[in-house]
Each structure stands twice: as structure tokens, then as C-alpha cells.
Amino acid sequence: MFLHIDIDSFFASAERSVNPALDGIPIAVGGRSNLEIFNKKRTNIKLMNDNKGAFVSPVFYSDKKKSFESFFVDNINGKQKIRGIITTASYEARAYGVKTAMPIAQALQLCPHLLVIPSNYKLYHTLSKKITLYMERSIPKIEQFSIDEFFGDLSGWVKEEECYNFAIQLRDEVFQKFKIPVSIGIAPSKWIAKVATNKAKPFGVYQVQKNSEFIKNIPIEAFPGIGKAFQSRLKAYGIHTLGEIEKSRELFYSWKKPGIHIYNRVLGIDNEFINQKTARKSIGISRTFDPIHDHKEVRRRVVIMARHIVYMILKHQVNPTTYYLALKYEFGIKRKSSITLQRIFSEELFKTQLLEMYDNIVYKNSGAIKLTINVSNFNKLEGSTMSLFDFEDDAKKALLGKDIQSLRDKFGLDIVKFGVEL
Numbered sequence: 001m002f003l004h005i006d007i008d009s010f011f012a013s014a015e016r017s018v019n020p021a022l023d024g025i026p027i028a029v030g031g032r033s034n035l036e037i038f039n040k041k042r043t044n045i046k047l048m049n050d051n052k053g054a055f056v057s058p059v060f061y062s063d064k065k066k067s068f069e070s071f072f073v074d075n076i077n078g079k080q081k082i083r084g085i086i087t088t089a090s091y092e093a094r095a096y097g098v099k100t101a102m103p104i105a106q107a108l109q110l111c112p113h114l115l116v117i118p119s120n121y122k123l124y125h126t127l128s129k130k131i132t133l134y135m136e137r138s139i140p141k142i143e144q145f146s147i148d149e150f151f152g153d154l155s156g157w158v159k160e161e162e163c164y165n166f167a168i169q170l171r172d173e174v175f176q177k178f179k180i181p182v183s184i185g186i187a188p189s190k191w192i193a194k195v196a197t198n199k200a201k202p203f204g205v206y207q208v209q210k211n212s213e214f215i216k217n218i219p220i221e222a223f224p225g226i227g228k229a230f231q232s233r234l235k236a237y238g239i240h241t242l243g244e245i246e247k248s249r250e251l252f253y254s255w256k257k258p259g260i261h262i263y264n265r266v267l268g269i270d271n272e273f274i275n276q277k278t279a280r281k282s283i284g285i286s287r288t289f290d291p292i293h294d295h296k297e298v299r300r301r302v303v304i305m306a307r308h309i310v311y312m313i314l315k316h317q318v319n320p321t322t323y324y325l326a327l328k329y330e331f332g333i334k335r336k337s338s339i340t341l342q343r344i345f346s347e348e349l350f351k352t353q354l355l356e357m358y359d360n361i362v363y364k365n366s367g368a369i370k371l372t373i374n375v376s377n378f379n380k381l382e383g384s385t386m387s388l389f390d391f392e393d394d395a396k397k398a399l400l401g402k403d404i405q406s407l408r409d410k411f412g413l414d415i416v417k418f419g420v421e422l
Contacts, residue, residue, distance in 0.1 A: 001154045003150075004190070005150040006201070007181070008183055009181075010088060011119065016090075026111050028098055028116050030084045030104045030118065032085070032288070033286075045412070047060055060308060060413075085102060086098060086103075087119055091202055093107070097111075131178060131180065132144050139152040139153070139170075141153040152274070164205060170182075183206075185200055187208040191265045191266075196214070215242035216241065216243035225262060245267075283375050286372040290369070293366075295364065298358070299420065302355065306350055307347070307351075307418070309375060313375060314401065318378040319345045320377060321341055321343070322338060322377040323339050324373065324374040324375070325373055327358075329367060329368055329369060333366055335361040338357075344394035354373065
């Protein structure tokens with residue numbers, strides 16, 4: 001039997017764990033892109049990278065305390081405008097219609113007495129790490145899936161008829177120790193357990209027995225891995241529930257690997273086990289800002305974001321070979337580019353390639369409002385085929401990068417910058 005443990009309204013619950021005065025009232029944690037990294041003066045940005053889950057992103061944070069006004073309010077043409085979106089809402093706030101990804105201004109209209117708290121990612125990552133360590137001591141096989149989700153395998157350790165009571169005890173112990181509420185789903189397979197957790201929320205436990213009809217009437221939207229594009233495809237075939245998927249084996253198997261993969265997960269016959277050592281498959285960073293029409297400034301920001309990604313790459317000791325750059329402009333205009341190079345990664349190579357990509361996709365008739373940079377396709381240098389023409393030069397630049405990394409570890413990420421950043 002598998003457990004899926006999901007922290008209820010994690011960011012809001014984390015704030016309550018350090019401030020009991022927030023209990024029982026409508027609260028929400030909100031955020032807007034951290035634009036401190038673009039300051040021309042030296043900053044005190046740090047990297048939080050303790051959690052290793054497949055969907056746990058490293059975050060850059062500052063120890064500066066933020067007030068609501070300094071973090072969410074802008075003065076535009078003499079008028080105050082509330083910015084940012086809701087990241088997490090408490091159940092008390094949800095009762096008023098406040099939802100994740102909703103603009104904070106809209107949330108305050110729905111719930112005028114809503115207390116909005118600036119995101120504190122250092123707190124969330126620290127708590128997540130502590131809870132992960134506790135889970136690892138409580139369950140022999142545990143997988144951190146995201147910053148607030150875990151899978152546990154009880155096979156051969158807890159009898160099936162004892163799983164429910166074990167989950168109740170685990171839920172209560174986590175709350176007593178961390179003041180953090182969790183909900184737990186139990187099922188014979190990982191992904192059905194994850195679906196079961198939705199039935200358990202908030203602060204509950206729900207168990208799915210073997211051969212039950214649990215999935216019969218659950219909408220396809222509720223199943224992990226069935227995205228919007230696949231949902232549209234299924235609905236075109238008249239498939240709206242997981243029970244209807246069960247009856248469509250031939251159709252799904254005709255779609256080969258992707259279809260078989262989803263079908264087996266839905267029926268709980270995927271035989272997927274706990275992945276205790278999840279390798280990160282990509283590293284990225286994204287920032288949203290007010291429209292920028294100065295293309296030199298956008299180039300400067302590309303290089304600054306690249307520097308931060310380089311720091312994460314060297315921390316993970318990986319060699320990415322695919323670089324991705326995406327820009328979003330006003331009026332919904334989007335541009336993107338990617339390139340794959342079988343070369344030794346270095347900061348100079350990365351920044352040079354990104355700037356070339358930017359120059360090829362830049363759109364000069366509108367203001368840029370979002371930048372996204374991502375690297376993937378990590379390989380090990382040993383046994384990999386690298387470009388012989390560039391190998392010696394790349395190797396020297398990689399060694400230089402390690403020396404710069406040591407300086408940044410000691411004095412901060414912005415102790416060494418490229419001239420274009422200034």
C-alpha cells in the first residue's frame with residue numbers, strides 16, 4: 001500500500017506555524033517576481049537548495065523583511081496599485097472564493113478582511129526539509145515529490161488492515177511536532193493514492209481498497225499527468241471520467257507509450273515504486289516585470305538571470321547541453337528559442353549562446369514583460385561525446401567557472417559580474 005501525504009495550504013499553514021494569531025482567520029500568501037536580482041547595486045541574494053524533490057525548485061531569496069506596501073503596492077502616476085498574485089489561500093479564504101493564481105487585488109474585493117502575507121520561501125523550504133527528514137524516519141521508503149507532497153511505501157512493513165490507523169497517527173504526529181496539517185491518501189498504487197488525497201482534504205485520511213470502484217466517477221481533470229491538451233483529446237472521444245478510461249483500453253493502447261502509461265496509472269497497474277533518489281531533469285528561472293521597451297535592458301536581464309542559473313548548475317555539478325530562452329511581450333506575443341550543444345558547460349559559453357538566441361528572437365514593436373531561461377539534458381562528461389574542436393578551450397573556461405563559483409560561495413552571487421550587467 002502507498003501513502004500520498006499532502007500538506008494542506010502549505011505556505012499559509014507555514015505562516016500559522018510561526019504565528020498562531022493567524023489561526024482561524026482568512027489569510028493568503030502572495031507574491032510577485034523577485035526583481036532584486038536586477039539591481040545594479042550589490043544585493044544580498046541567497047540560494048535555498050536543500051530539498052531534492054522532482055518538482056522542488058531551488059529559490060533565490062533575501063533576508064529583507066517585507067511589508068505589504070513595499071512588496072505589493074506600486075505608485076503609478078500618483079495612484080496606488082496593488083500587484084502580485086495569490087500563491088496559497090487558507091480554507092477560510094477559499095470560502096470567499098479566493099483561489100491560487102488569482103490577482104491579489106481581486107482577492108481583496110472578494111474578501112476585504114483577507115490578510116495577505118508576503119511569501120517567505122526560506123521558511124517554507126526549511127520546514128519542508130524538516131518534514132522530509134521526519135518522514136524518512138517514520139517510513140522506510142519515502143519520496144519527496146514536491147515542496148509539500150510526499151509518497152510513502154508501506155509494503156512489507158505495515159499490514160494492509162493497519163494502514164489507515166498508521167496514517168491517522170502520522171498525520172497527528174506531524175501536526176503536533178510542526179503545527180502543520182496534512183491530508184493522506186492510501187491506495188494500492190502511487191497515483192491512485194494521490195487522487196485519494198483530494199477526498200481526504202482538509203486534515204483527513206482516505207483509503208482506497210483493492211478492486212474498488214473509487215475511480216469510476218472521478219473527472220479526468222483530477223488525475224495527475226492528464227494535462228489540458230490530453231483532456232481535450234479525451235473529451236473528443238466522449239471520455240470525461242476515469243471510469244470511462246478504464247473501458248477504453250484498446251484506444252489508449254493504440255496511442256502507444258503515452259496512452260499505455262496513462263491507462264496503467266489510472267487503473268493502478270503501472271507497478272511504479274517509490275523513487276527515493278530523484279534526479280533533477282532541468283534547472284530554470286523566470287521573472288515577470290512591467291513592460292520594458294529598452295532592448296539593452298532586456299539583454300542585461302538575460303545575462304543576470306543566466307548568472308543565477310550558472311550558480312545553480314555548478315551547485316548541482318551537472319553538465320547541461322540544452323539551453324532554452326523564452327520571452328513574453330505585451331498583447332500576448334511570445335518568442336522562444338532553444339539549442340543543444342555537446343560541449344563542456346561554462347558561464348561564458350552559456351551567456352554567449354543566450355545573447356545570440358535573444359538577438360534572433362527579439363520583438364522590437366512591444367514591451368517585454370517576462371523572461372524564462374531553462375537548461376536540461378544533463379550528461380556526465382565521462383563517456384560522453386563532446387565537440388573536439390572546442391574541448392580544450394571549454395575545459396579551461398569550466399575550470400575558471402569553478403574558481404568564480406568559490407568566490408560567489410564566499411562573497412555572494414554578484415561578487416563577479418559581466419560588464420553588460422552594469
